[in-house]
Structures are given as C-alpha cells and as structure tokens.
Amino acid sequence: MSRDEKPRIGVFVCHCGVNIGAVVDVPEVVEYAKKLLYVTHAEGNLYTCSSEGLSKLKEAIEKHKLTRVVVASCTPRTHEPLFRSACEEAGLNKYLFHMANIREHCSWVHPKEPKKATEKAKEIIKMAVAKAALLEPQTEPEIDVQPSALVIGGGVAGMTVAISLANQKFTVNLVEKESVLGGKLRDLYKLYPNDVYSDEVLEEFVQAVRSNANITVHMPATVKHVEGFIGNFKATIDHEGKEKVLDVGTIIVATGADVLKPEGMYNYGEHKNIVTQLELEQLMKEKKLGKPKDVVMIQCVGARENKEGGRNYCSRICCAVAVKNALQIKEMFPEAEISILYRDMQTYGKDFEEYYKNARENSVQFIRYDAEDPPELISNHDGKHTVKVHDILVNATLELGADLVVLSTPLIQHEAVKELSKSLKVPLGADGFFFEAHVKLRPVDFATDGIYLCGTAHSPKTVAESISQAYAAASRASIPMALGRVRTEAITAFVNEDKCTGCGTCIKLCPYSAIQKDELEVARVNDVLCKGCGVCAASCPERAIDMKHFSKAQVLAEATAALGGSCNE
Amino acid sequence: MSEFEPKIIGFLCNWCSYAGADLAGVSRIQYPSNIRIVRVMCSGRIDPTIPLEVFIKGADGVMVLGCHPGDCHYAEGNLYEERKIKMLKKLVALTGLEPERLKLEWVSASEGQRFAQVVTEFTEQIRKLGPSPISGKNCREILLNLEAAKNAASDFRLRVLVGRERELTEKCNVYEERIPQEEFDSLLDETVDDEFLRQKIHLLTQTEPLSVKSLALATGIKPAAVLKQIVNMRRRNMITVDSIKGTTPLYRALEVS
Numbered sequence: 039m040s041r042d043e044k045p046r047i048g049v050f051v052c053h054c055g056v057n058i059g060a061v062v063d064v065p066e067v068v069e070y071a072k073k074l075l076y077v078t079h080a081e082g083n084l085y086t087c088s089s090e091g092l093s094k095l096k097e098a099i100e101k102h103k104l105t106r107v108v109v110a111s112c113t114p115r116t117h118e119p120l121f122r123s124a125c126e127e128a129g130l131n132k133y134l135f136h137m138a139n140i141r142e143h144c145s146w147v148h149p150k151e152p153k154k155a156t157e158k159a160k161e162i163i164k165m166a167v168a169k170a171a172l173l174e175p176q177t178e179p180e181i182d183v184q185p186s187a188l189v190i191g192g193g194v195a196g197m198t199v200a201i202s203l204a205n206q207k208f209t210v211n212l213v214e215k216e217s218v219l220g221g222k223l224r225d226l227y228k229l230y231p232n233d234v235y236s237d238e239v240l241e242e243f244v245q246a247v248r249s250n251a252n253i254t255v256h257m258p259a260t261v262k263h264v265e266g267f268i269g270n271f272k273a274t275i276d277h278e279g280k281e282k283v284l285d286v287g288t289i290i291v292a293t294g295a296d297v298l299k300p301e302g303m304y305n306y307g308e309h310k311n312i313v314t315q316l317e318l319e320q321l322m323k324e325k326k327l328g329k330p331k332d333v334v335m336i337q338c339v340g341a342r343e344n345k346e347g348g349r350n351y352c353s354r355i356c357c358a359v360a361v362k363n364a365l366q367i368k369e370m371f372p373e374a375e376i377s378i379l380y381r382d383m384q385t386y387g388k389d390f391e392e393y394y395k396n397a398r399e400n401s402v403q404f405i406r407y408d409a410e411d412p413p414e415l416i417s418n419h420d421g422k423h424t425v426k427v428h429d430i431l432v433n434a435t436l437e438l439g440a441d442l443v444v445l446s447t448p449l450i451q452h453e454a455v456k457e458l459s460k461s462l463k464v465p466l467g468a469d470g471f472f473f474e475a476h477v478k479l480r481p482v483d484f485a486t487d488g489i490y491l492c493g494t495a496h497s498p499k500t501v502a503e504s505i506s507q508a509y510a511a512a513s514r515a516s517i518p519m520a521l522g523r524v525r526t527e528a529i530t531a532f533v534n535e536d537k538c539t540g541c542g543t544c545i546k547l548c549p550y551s552a553i554q555k556d557e558l559e560v561a562r563v564n565d566v567l568c569k570g571c572g573v574c575a576a577s578c579p580e581r582a583i584d585m586k587h588f589s590k591a592q593v594l595a596e597a598t599a600a601l602g603g604s605c606n607e
Numbered sequence: 608m609s610e611f612e613p614k615i616i617g618f619l620c621n622w623c624s625y626a627g628a629d630l631a632g633v634s635r636i637q638y639p640s641n642i643r644i645v646r647v648m649c650s651g652r653i654d655p656t657i658p659l660e661v662f663i664k665g666a667d668g669v670m671v672l673g674c675h676p677g678d679c680h681y682a683e684g685n686l687y688e689e690r691k692i693k694m695l696k697k698l699v700a701l702t703g704l705e706p707e708r709l710k711l712e713w714v715s716a717s718e719g720q721r722f723a724q725v726v727t728e729f730t731e732q733i734r735k736l737g738p739s740p741i742s743g744k745n746c747r748e749i750l751l752n753l754e755a756a757k758n759a760a761s762d763f764r765l766r767v768l769v770g771r772e773r774e775l776t777e778k779c780n781v782y783e784e785r786i787p788q789e790e791f792d793s794l795l796d797e798t799v800d801d802e803f804l805r806q807k808i809h810l811l812t813q814t815e816p817l818s819v820k821s822l823a824l825a826t827g828i829k830p831a832a833v834l835k836q837i838v839n840m841r842r843r844n845m846i847t848v849d850s851i852k853g854t855t856p857l858y859r860a861l862e863v864s
Binding site: 113114143144149150154157161162165463465468473485486529541546547549569571572576577578579588590593594598601 | 616618621626643646648651652653657664665666678679681682718766769774
C-alpha cells in the first residue's frame with residue numbers, strides 16, 4: 039500500500055460464545071464500527087479464533103481488499119499471534135493487525151452493567167481503529183538460538199527436563215544448590231498411590247543424568263544473575279565460591295518448593311512426637327519411628343488460611359500424603375489407631391480415590407473439623423498429647439489421645455527464589471509460586487520468551503505431575519533450540535538522524551546497549567539488541583527517536599480516540 | 608443531571624500491569640467501567656508530552672501503570688518513568704489542572720485484585736475532583752497552560768535533566784561526584800518553572816505582540832521576572848521585538864524550528 043492510499047480497515051467483533059456476547063451487544067457494536075473512519079468492513083463472529091472464524095477473516099481481507107485488521111475479542115497477550123498468522127496467510131503484514139480487548143478488560147469485568155459495557159466496547163474499538171489507521175508494515179529481525187539450556191534445580195522436575203533435552207542432543211547445564219541431586223524426593227519414603235520406594239525412582243533419574251554426556255551438573259551452585267534474551271542468555275552461577283558464566287539459549291526454572299515448618303502451631307518444635315508429614319517420612323525411612331499406638335494427623339496446618347497475605351492456597355498433595363503415611367503406619371503396626379482430622383478430603387488424582395477408600399477400609403478414622411473451630415492440642419506430662427476436636431459430621435466433641443501427632447503442612451516457595459525471580463524478570467504469584475504466562479493457554483511458559491517453568495516451583499504437585507510438566511517444559515524449550523533461529527518482534531527504536539544531536543542521553547538509558555554513535559556522531563539502534571521498551575524515545579531530548587509499532591503518534595491516536603475534547607467557552 | 612462519569616486513560620505496560628488487568632478479567636473482579644486502556648511495551652515509553660496531550664484532548668484522569676521496582680521486563684524502565692512522572696506532576700501543578708488527575712502505580716501480572724482496587728480508587732478520586740477544568744469556566748487559560756506545559760516537556764533542557772536524573776543522583780560522574788537529590792530537585796523545580804513560563808510567554812505572543820507589563824498580568828509573574836525570561840528567549844531566538852508602542856517594546860514569538 040502506498041502512503042497516499044487511504045487505509046481500508048476490517049473490524050471483526052467476537053461474541054466469544056457468551057463470554058462477550060452475553061454482556062456486550064455485539065450486533066450494535068458491529069453497526070457502530072461500520073461507521074468509524076476508514077472502516078470498510080465490520081462483522082460479528084461467534085468465535086473469531088475458531089477455524090471458521092479465521093477463514094472468514096481471511097476471506098474478508100481478500101474480498102474487501104482490507105489493508106488493516108482489528109479483531110475485538112480477548113487479550114493480545116494470548117491471541118495476537120493467532121490472528122497475526124491469519125493476516126499473514128491472507129497476504130497482510132502481521133504488523134497491520136491490532137487487537138481490541140473487549141473481554142478481559144470489558145465483558146468479564148462489567149457483567150452487571152451491559153449498557154456501560156457495550157459503550158465501553160465501542161470506545162475500545164474506536165481507539166483500536168484509530169491506532170490501526172496509523173499502523174505500518176514491519177520486518178522482523180532474526181536471531182540465532184544457541185542449542186543449549188540452563189536447568190535451574192536438580193529435583194525430579196529439573197532432572198526430567200535435563201534428560202529429555204539431552205536426549206535430543208541439546209547441551210544441558212543443570213544447576214543444583216545442594217551437593218546431591220534429587221531435591222525433596224530424597225527425603226520421601228514411599229510414593230502414592232502404588233507405594234514404591236522413592237529411592238528406587240530417584241536412583242533411575244540420577245543414573246540417567248550422571249551417564250548422559252550432554253548434561254553438565256553444577257553443584258552445589260546457585261544462579262547469581264542472568265542477562266540477555268531468548269537464544270542468547272548469559273547466566274552467571276556461583277559454584278562453590280567460584281563464578282562461572284554459562285551461555286545458553288533457553289532457561290528452565292525447576293527450583294522446587296519447601297515444606298512449611300509450622301512454628302508456633304500445635305506445640306510444634308517442643309516435642310519429638312509432634313512432626314510434619316515430611317519428618318514422619320524421614321523417620322520411617324531411617325527406621326526411627328518407634329512403635330506409635332495412637333496417631334493423630336491434622337490436615338491444613340498453616341494452609342488454606344483466609345487472611346490477607348496468608349497462605350490461602352490449598353497445597354493439594356497433603357490429603358493423599360496423609361492417607362499414604364497412615365497406610366504405611368498401619369502396615370507396620372496393624373494395631374495402631376490412626377485418626378486424620380480434615381477440613382475437606384481432596385484425593386483427586388488417578389487411583390487416589392481407591393487409595394483413600396483403602397485407608398477407610400483399613401479402619402483409619404476420618405474426622406471432619408471446621409476451619410473456624412480447629413482442633414486443640416494439649417500436651418500431657420507423660421509426653422503424650424490430647425487432641426480435642428469437634429467432629430462436624432456427628433456434631434460431637436471428641437478427645438483423642440496421641441503418642442504421635444503429625445501435622446500436614448503445605449509446600450511453600452523457597453525464600454531464595456525472590457532474587458531469582460527478579461534476575462530472570464519472571465513474576466511470582468500472590469501465593470509466592472512462579473507465575474506462568476497464561477493459566478490455560480501457556481501453562482509452562484513464562485511471558486518472557488525462552489524461559490520455561492515446571493515442577494513444584496509453579497505450584498504444589500505430585501511426583502507424576504512434576505514429571506509430566508517437566509516433559510512439557512522440555513518440549514517447549516526444544517522448539518526454538520531445534521529451529522536454531524527465532525524471529526523477534528519488530529518493535530524497536532529508530533533514530534531520525536537529521537534531528538539527533540549526538541547528546542548520548544539514549545545511550546546511557548538503554549538497558550541493552552543497543553544504541554551506539556556512528557561515525558557521524560549520531561545515535562544508531564541495533565535492531566537485534568533492541569527489545570523495544572521505548573525508554574529512549576520517551577526521553578530523547580531532541581525527540582529524534584520513535585518506536586516501530588508503538589510510535590508516539592500511534593499511542594496518542596489510540597489514547598485520544600475515546601476523548602471528546604472540551605472548551606465550550 | 609446524570610452522575611459525572613470520568614474519562615480515564617490508562618497506559619499499561621505489556622508485561623506486568625496489562626497482564627494484571629487481564630487477570631482481573633479472568634478472575635471476574637468487577638471495577639468501574641471508566642478506564643480506557645492503552646497497551647505499551649513498558650511504562651517507560653510514556654513520554655511526558657503524552658499525558659499532557661491526553662489532558663488537552665479532554666481526559667479527566669490519566670494513569671500510568673508499570674511493574675513493581677525490580678520486576679521491570681526491561682530492567683529499569685519503570686524507575687525512569689517514575690522520574691518523568693515526578694517532573695510532569697510539577698509541570699501539571701503550574702497549569703491549574705489538579706496534579707492528582709495523574710497517577711503512577713505499580714501493578715504486577717499476578718495482582719488482578721490490586722489492579723481492580725487501584726482503578727476503583729482512582730476512578731472515585733477523579734469522580735470527587737469532578738470534570739476536568741478544561742471544560743470549566745477558565746478553560747481557555749488552562750488549555751493554554753497545558754499547551755505551554757507540553758512545549759516545556761518537549762524542550763531539550765528539561766528532557767536532558769529528567770533523562771539523566773538517575774545517572775546524576777544515583778551514579779557518580781567521571782570525577783566521582785554525585786549530585787545530592789535535594790540539590791537536583793531544586794534545580795529541576797527551577798527549570799520546570801522557567802521553561803513553563805517561557806513557553807507560556809511564547810504562546811501568548813504568538814497571537815498578538817505583547818508588552819512586558821501585559822505578559823506579567825497574563826502570567827501572574829512580576830515584570831522583572833518576565834523580562835529576565837524574555838532576555839533568555841531572545842538569545843534562544845524564541846522571541847523578537849515586534850514594534851515599539853510609545854516607549855514600550857511589544858514582543859512577538861518567533862517560530863521555533
């Protein structure tokens with residue numbers, strides 16, 4: 039399209055089934071869109087992202103000779119790539135596409151105000167159309183991806199990733215903070231629901247890692263800081279006091295989790311016979327359990343709290359862990375009385391329900407308590423304890439004697455990963471665990487390209503779940519490494535050389551050293567290094583720098599399209 | 608009369624705040640429908656002239672939302688934005704538009720609840736402030752002031768100062784000197800005041816040639832201070848003597864290249 043030609047904009051308004059359509063009056067919005075400047079075609083779709091919706095979009099580009107496309111639907115953070123490819127398939131440069139988010143930012147947050155939501159959707163589309171009219175085609179720079187990965191964490195998830203990538207002939211650097219591989223699996227006794235010894239499972243993984251020539255294990259070592267971007271990360275690790283720099287193409291975070299020590303709860307720490315589930319497993323493993331007669335297990339200790347900043351999440355695995363350990367004790371000491379005090383039993387996985395049933399049949403007692411009225415523990419002089427609990431199913435208060443009290447505490451994030459999160463520029467969620475790019479659509483990616491996530495660093499999980507997720511992360515990481523090259527966003531800065539006076543302000547501001555002065559002393563941007571933040575453009579004293587795809591004119595056009603102006607004086 | 612519905616423009620960074628807004632949606636957290644969101648890659652992209660232009664076009668409030676310090680996808684774009692907004696608030700305060708109409712906040716990708724809360728509070732704040740004064744009875748003057756502020760924010764001096772603030776106050780120069788923050792702030796205050804006044808004089812003298820006395824009246828600044836700026840502006844080729852009325856020179860703005 040030549041510059042003089044007027045843009046021909048197509049607007050596709052998605053119902054997203056009832057997600058948008060039940061709140062926003064889509065037909066009304068479509069009619070509105072048709073009247074906007076430069077809009078030559080507008081239509082509503084049930085699901086624009088369906089194969090039918092995409093082929094309608096492509097047909098419309100050809101039929102109406104569209105030169106810009108606006109899809110009004112969900113967030114560009116997940117769906118922009120899909121619609122961009124559809125535009126490319128119809129011969130339109132993908133940078134001539136723009137998205138209007140009328141779902142996450144409109145219908146989902148204003149469901150009780152359909153009129154206001156409809157007006158808002160119209161304005162969001164008006165803003166998107168205003169920006170679309172100013173869009174220009176761009177070409178993307180390509181960068182090389184090193185066929186090597188950094189796996190952070192040598193637990194079962196990290197080892198699975200390492201083996202999986204190494205088997206595909208990628209070079210793997212596995213960094214483990216302890217001096218042994220295995221992570222939390224090393225402390226476990228047996229694994230549910232088939233009661234295999236964790237050591238047996240673990241040994242296979244450790245052997246596979248140790249015998250693979252493509253894997254280098256760094257331990258005890260920690261990641262100090264990370265620079266760079268997909269394809270070309272530079273990770274500095276601290277290996278027994280010595281710094282090493284690793285050049286890698288991708289990074290997989292598999293740092294695992296810790297188990298909460300319930301200090302200050304149920305006299306924990308004051309008596310040897312009040313332990314966490316993990317400590318119980320260690321006692322069983324080391325054959326130091328003794329011969330408990332009356333065992334009381336308390337679930338949700340320090341978990342599923344209901345307070346601001348609390349551990350409000352469910353740790354998911356503790357119910358099955360308690361069932362497992364109760365069955366282990368029963369097997370060793372069939373005459374032991376075991377009671378599990380629970381709020382809700384969540385034995386959710388494959389074969390777990392049968393496992394739970396098995397415990398009931400083995401006369402493990404399950405007693406339900408209310409979160410508002412938790413069990414009370416009184417320690418007696420003889421080293422035994424009495425647990426008072428109100429059973430809400432039979433509405434009676436019971437007093438249980440115990441010579442072993444086991445507290446089921448949740449998995450929690452390691453304190454040390456806060457630094458790692460900052461260094462990698464990947465977020466932690468409200469529960470402290472690492473936060474994926476999208477809970478459904480990109481469950482093992484971070485929003486930052488080239489960094490992936492698996493295992494209990496993400497959320498509490500069983501061993502099998504960690505392994506599955508590790509395979510997923512390995513598979514995602516292998517894509518750019520197998521391709522060897524990735525195209526990066528064309529969103530980069532460019533300098534108007536006639537305006538630049540060579541003051542050098544931008545050079546100091548750029549976090550990527552992407553700007554240098556050329557032989558004429560004017561600033562020049564290296565497209566591959568530039569990540570497109572726009573700090574230079576927003577600060578250039580001569581206003582000589584602008585951004586591709588986020589030019590000042592485009593940002594302003596979008597921002598002011600919904601405003602009416604003023605002064606009636 | 609129906610209730611005042613503020614027009615609020617929010618500039619959200621792609622990596623944290625926009626994702627936080629998405630999460631508010633996914634979690635179905637309700638908040639007032641007044642905000643219109645513009646996605647940018649980094650909050651640091653927001654040139655101080657952008658919010659000013661948005662105020663000129665009639666926004667009742669402008670929010671810039673970025674990652675929490677330390678979380679910025681581009682290392683420190685948010686911290687640079689903090690400096691730009693600090694300067695911008697000083698500038699806005701000179702225009703007659705309430706600086707509370709401009710807000711910088713940090714919202715992470717996991718803070719859907721916080722996003723909704725920040726937007727709700729800001730919307731309420733703007734609702735209390737009422738419609739932007741650019742539609743009120745002093746609208747012409749405030750619009751002229753906003754234009755002057757925009758030109759000041761486009762000016763080389765102010766931009767160099769803001770662009771280099773962190774370098775000057777946090778890092779040492781080659782002589783291992785560092786400007787104390789207080790010293791820098793008073794320098795910034797002075798530059799903001801001067802540049803705003805110069806740009807206002809420049810705008811006022813574009814429409815008709817004016818004397819120092821009438822400029823002093825229009826700006827509410829003492830004649831001597833106005834004259835000082837005019838001397839400076841003549842040196843910078845921003846203004847010239849148009850004519851002499853009696854013994855009083857009338858000044859006329861020159862086109863700035």
